[in-house]
Amino acid sequence: MTSPADLWDEHGDDLVSLTTQFRDFGGKRRFCGPARTVRCIEDNVVLAALLETPGEGAVLVVDGAGSLACALMGDRIAGLAVAHGWNGVIIDGAVRDSVALAALPIGIKALGTNPRKSGKGGAGQTDVDLHIGGAVIRPGAMVHADEDGVVVER
DSSP, X not given: OOOHHHXXXXXXXXXXXXXXXXXXXXXXXXXXXXXXXXXXXXXXXXXXXXXXXXXXXXXEEEEEEEEEEEEEEOHHHHHHHHHTTOXXXXXXXXXXXXXXXXXXXXXXXXXXXXXXXOBOSOOOEESOOEEETTEEEOTTOEEEEETTEEEEEO
């Protein structure tokens, strides 16, 4: 995989660099794929349901509104992502079970951790344009992530 920095050098303004300072939690630090998107705030039912479908190498980008009040993903849901062929998950929010997440063969970026689980009301939207870290992430746009950050095709 070509690093986001090298992609930036090659493609510049055809990409946008997310300004959000995500932390790495998954066992893979470098990952890429077409974006699938979810908007869900402190409720992970829609996120979990999507990760139960074939990922086909996609990267799920989650707009959790930057909330650290509860975790949107833990080891059980991350395991679903691995089992269904997702390449990575980027969450503008929190995760839990960080030690277990580090052992999974998937890229996971999030803002931080919280042991509290999320609500289960089912609120959320899939495959919508998201605004995270100064970028618009559209479903299908290529996402490239590594230890230095995340870039997305415009």
